[in-house]
Amino acid sequence: MTADVCVLAYSGGLDTSVAIRWLHETKGYDIIALAVDVGQGDDLEAVRSKALRIGAVDSVVVDARDEFAERYIARVLKANALYEGKYPVVSSLSRPLIASHLVRVARAFGAGAVGHGCTGKGNDQVRVEVSVRALAPDLTIEAPIREHAMSRTESQAYAEAHGIPVPTTTLSPYSVDQNLWGRACECGVLEDPWQTPPKDAYAYTRDPGSVLDPPRDVVVTFTEGVPSAIDGRPVTVAEAIVALNEVGGGFGFGRIDMIENRLVGIKSREVYEAPGALALITAHRDLEDLVLDRHTHHYKARLEAEYATLVYNGLWFTPLRRALDAFIDETQRQVCGDVRLTFGPGSCHASGRRSAFSLYDESLATYTGYDTFRHDAAEGFVKIWGMPAEVWAQKSRAAGGAADPVLAVEGSGATWDE
Amino acid sequence: MTADVCVLAYSGGLDTSVAIRWLHETKGYDIIALAVDVGQGDDLEAVRSKALRIGAVDSVVVDARDEFAERYIARVLKANALYEGKYPVVSSLSRPLIASHLVRVARAFGAGAVGHGCTGKGNDQVRVEVSVRALAPDLTIEAPIREHAMSRTESQAYAEAHGIPVPTTTLSPYSVDQNLWGRACECGVLEDPWQTPPKDAYAYTRDPGSVLDPPRDVVVTFTEGVPSAIDGRPVTVAEAIVALNEVGGGFGFGRIDMIENRLVGIKSREVYEAPGALALITAHRDLEDLVLDRHTHHYKARLEAEYATLVYNGLWFTPLRRALDAFIDETQRQVCGDVRLTFGPGSCHASGRRSAFSLYDESLATYTGYDTFRHDAAEGFVKIWGMPAEVWAQKSRAAGGAADPVLAVEGSGATWDE
Amino acid sequence: MTADVCVLAYSGGLDTSVAIRWLHETKGYDIIALAVDVGQGDDLEAVRSKALRIGAVDSVVVDARDEFAERYIARVLKANALYEGKYPVVSSLSRPLIASHLVRVARAFGAGAVGHGCTGKGNDQVRVEVSVRALAPDLTIEAPIREHAMSRTESQAYAEAHGIPVPTTTLSPYSVDQNLWGRACECGVLEDPWQTPPKDAYAYTRDPGSVLDPPRDVVVTFTEGVPSAIDGRPVTVAEAIVALNEVGGGFGFGRIDMIENRLVGIKSREVYEAPGALALITAHRDLEDLVLDRHTHHYKARLEAEYATLVYNGLWFTPLRRALDAFIDETQRQVCGDVRLTFGPGSCHASGRRSAFSLYDESLATYTGYDTFRHDAAEGFVKIWGMPAEVWAQKSRAAGGAADPVLAVEGSGATWDE
């Protein structure tokens, strides 16, 4: 293991470009740049070359799009994972994947350190570092941006002084992260939560107000909880997401504007776009409504919130995530079938669903059978179901306390529960 | 108490009209009809007269709209109650209110029985009967429709034979229930879950495809968790709902098409419209994101699902509902502020929020203060936060088991968790 | 399939003996008696013969002790399942097993019906019937005791009139059910919850007040969550239970006296004895404390309560149970190691534990390593951890509301939260 080699997660942007030089000059590392393709849509060959020009001793690009789709996105989709009920853990999900590739490349090159460009204010430092430590506790972790905390002006000055190319185009006013599963946008004017997000905050979705297309139906087929066909055409998970990003984005669907609780103790205002993710979760939930029995459905709903929080909090490579996945996978065996999504301007909803494993069936022979005895059965059920409430009311009344419900209801204006 | 007087929840429709006569003829009751105004929009004076014409000895109309809004809807709004994540417990909520008025009228008239027109297949029988038994366990409960189980044709024949007026207009193919908080529609073609709901299934909302209006902003002000002003104009809770039903409905927003798990053990396909309810819950949640701290936010989210299920399951008049409300009310003290909703065709989202109790504040003096020490604090936090995962990885590795993460990652294609 | 053959779960007692004859005479069934050995300690060969003497056309005994231990008890042990925090689901667990054997025998003999001797007041009817319906929805289920509801005197009269042997010994004043995992006792004087249970209510345990033995240590070894050795001697799960029933019972440990909520809506007072079950759960939990990380530990604790309730409620043969087991099995991979239990009169506790997968290790090299940076790390952690509470306090103060914590604390006697 070479203690003075550091594999740096490299995006091609200003901060990680400065980091290549800074880590070398300040800490003496030979830097290997690593760019991981998670569907962000950048020209990664250009990114690879740029790292070398700046001074990396080596530069690696990994196409992890299918791995990301099959082994990360498929799981959060089966979990219907939405942090705080809204955010489909877009950036949260790519960080452990990137961390695992940092470790792989470090092992392949015998490096003793890995580095990342996360700041000290966000969640991503947690996700990358906890993942690296779970996978390779012996590696040193460098966090130059957090450690050195240069302002943007200082970064530019440093870049110019060291001959690092600075983008000549106007810098975005936002901090953006994007991948196959969605796009995150923060900072700038968005820091005022009362301000409506301006149009230039969006890139994955059209302005819904400009959509003139008529509504469009898309049928998504699921096999064991993951998409396997779109409108009858077989697809990989990655292809399904790309297809629905395109359709949904074209209808201006998939925007999220929210205040969220970061793990590091502060609230932030985030604008996300995730047309494919939200469409797929909508369809997946709808199919589950049809094929999961009530007990499983209700329990899984509670587990889903935990799952999303766990992923958001950077705990991907942990025993709990594996145990939750074991639960989820067991529930997905029968999540097979079709859901028809209807897209309109800024909207997407399920308008039909069917499955060989449907637990709803109007023509089910026994359904009519139940009808014949439903009268007695239902009456008996209601009697037993309501017995605790009735006994409670009777005993409270007998005990005379303030809880006597009948007196309360009879009273003038006074009511049961006050 | 007069054992042979029965107060019947009366809607004016065929079934409860037949029930008036049937309960009298078969069981010897004198019937007092009770129609409760929960915002369903019917001509209740006409309903009142009709009951008398059919043979009720007395007929009562109660305007419970404000009671419904203030004492029932306000609670489920504070709870963001959506059964199975989707259904704003529209009918579930009116049933205990109606039951409480059945009991009040029974007490006022000294009646020994109350009656309702629910079938044996649905949830409403549970909600009405459990509520009556909690409030007045001594009353007899009559459920003529469940007991006698006439088909629609038989009901019509019975009605004609007894001179009961039958609506001359074509009967709706659907079974509909509506109130201030929304509208439920089932049966007919909707029983095929693959079928897109036809346009005539909707009444509270325009077809989103026909909306040509430009997007519209509405600012909702909340005071301790309930709406207190719309666009700056003070409103009651009921007025807020009416206003947002109108705006939202006009944009075709608020439709829900779902498969749901009934308490009585079967799945059903339901189409709901709840523009005001969904708009208010959207706004309320958004404001909570701003003013509730993370721990309270996450705990309350779990409680909300329980609350919705409890209400759906007919357990309104129970000690658990009161205890959950005590929790919720405590959290709502600071849920005060403004949310700007933006309506488009078929859509509504929050585009801005502000509050004196905001826990997000870009200009918060101490925020910058944190910045000064964030580097160390964050690094320390990440170290402690990730320690269990790291220790676990180290120990697993030392113990040699299959769980060795590093070997797995290094392998060709093999990965951490397989 | 022979519609007029019924396989009856037969215990040899008065009720099911009467049921053999009654089902034949009243409903025309040929009865096949089935006695399942779940470790209840009865002479099942005698039970088998008795059924034939009374009139069964066939009589079968199945030794299901190891199946019960390996496939049922092992699961609830891994789940630390205690209904309402106290009851190790003793009877709840044998019912689905018995139901599965009813179905197997019915299939083997081509019978069209199965029967059981449960009353209409208890939980067991639910457990047996839901299990049969999940396994073989086509079978008719007979519940003669619930249907006919003979009093004990009537049963005796019926028995005498039909030449059915009645036990000559005095009948127990209690209703008892026992198996490998424990013993349940109810009725008689126990129906007064204020009454201390008399000594004759117990059979698996000595009176703790009469125990004069000195404390005794027993080391239980677990492999993937199930006991594999006692004091170094390899054991099957069934043998481990038998051994600890003996040791624990000899110390008067394992008695439970509780008021419990039945699924059918009423409370009952139950006296249980489960020395082996409680000792194994104590040991298993203690080992989990050592080898499960905090997140998994806390999540699993919540799941355990659900698991126990699900089993108690008769939902063994359901998809949710399988999914919960998938979660649990994943967590048990590293639940391997030794726990030393110390037994005293009426007590048992863990006094030592060790494991190759221990996440606690005083000599762990990195532990000292953490020490070197703990100062900064801990300080940073505390800063971040407490930030939401601090921001909340600051904002509440600034907003001036009643929540101002400082003023409250300063006040005369008034405090923060009132």
Add this chain to the structure above:
Amino acid sequence: MTADVCVLAYSGGLDTSVAIRWLHETKGYDIIALAVDVGQGDDLEAVRSKALRIGAVDSVVVDARDEFAERYIARVLKANALYEGKYPVVSSLSRPLIASHLVRVARAFGAGAVGHGCTGKGNDQVRVEVSVRALAPDLTIEAPIREHAMSRTESQAYAEAHGIPVPTTTLSPYSVDQNLWGRACECGVLEDPWQTPPKDAYAYTRDPGSVLDPPRDVVVTFTEGVPSAIDGRPVTVAEAIVALNEVGGGFGFGRIDMIENRLVGIKSREVYEAPGALALITAHRDLEDLVLDRHTHHYKARLEAEYATLVYNGLWFTPLRRALDAFIDETQRQVCGDVRLTFGPGSCHASGRRSAFSLYDESLATYTGYDTFRHDAAEGFVKIWGMPAEVWAQKSRAAGGAADPVLAVEGSGATWDE
């Protein structure tokens, strides 16, 4: 506010004695020592004098025993709070109380800082600091032990060099913290989790093996969830705890030996003694079993674990704790009645319970009433309750998948769920 005055939580021990001098010499503070009486049993007047001798400018003793009992312990008792199912949050509970008195004294004296003697390895630093920041975010917090991290030898040398009295008696090998609610003991030989705790680790309880007394009954009366009488004699909460500490400790009851997950990411081995706490929780739970309906009971059980974790994690002065207390208080209205505890050597259990609000009553008139219709009601209930499982089994069978339960059961040895 005087920035150079610091109120230090002072115990009289070596570490905080050294801290008085060190904070003065190193940071220039005038120190006001504060000793809070939470029932630890020390001579606090001597502690007060000692602080002055060492150099504190002022020294204050506050008797907070009743405040601790009424406003802290009563709450965790109503919550049956046991962290990780075992630990009655003994030290966790006194820390926010002590923090509130630090703030009060700081305000009274106009001090600008408060200090504590917690190390960087434990939970107490979190509890004290988060509480202070919630109550008085403007105060500086000094943590000299964490900051300076002297070894014990260094502390002694420092003490001798500065004329600080060092206890002449042999120092305990353990780190101990005790109060009214219990006693915590760690370090020394206990750091080996396999080692049985030696006898000198205990102080609140006799060795159970040496107890020769016959079993003893004690009747605890509760009023709205808190103890109000012992054997018929009215008591305050503090008196009830003292009385049961004495009885329980005399029987050797109340010892806990556990591995626990600290908030700061490590596991520790802890030995606790809490005879009064565990006896009161046993009694309180037992009474709740009698008076809480099932839904409330089951929901509260889940909340209790959250409550204990929240208190353990130092989040006492937070909105979530207040909201949870609102829930709990609502449930305690009817937790009134008597529980008979039976103490034996090393054990304590409830052997009888009664209440005017009991939901169990063998003589309840309606109970017999239910009997008359139980047959039908129970049969109907079971039908409805089992319907989801049955429909699921039928549909799985029809869909042919691997889940066909009937084929599986029929197979040779193969079973339903494999």
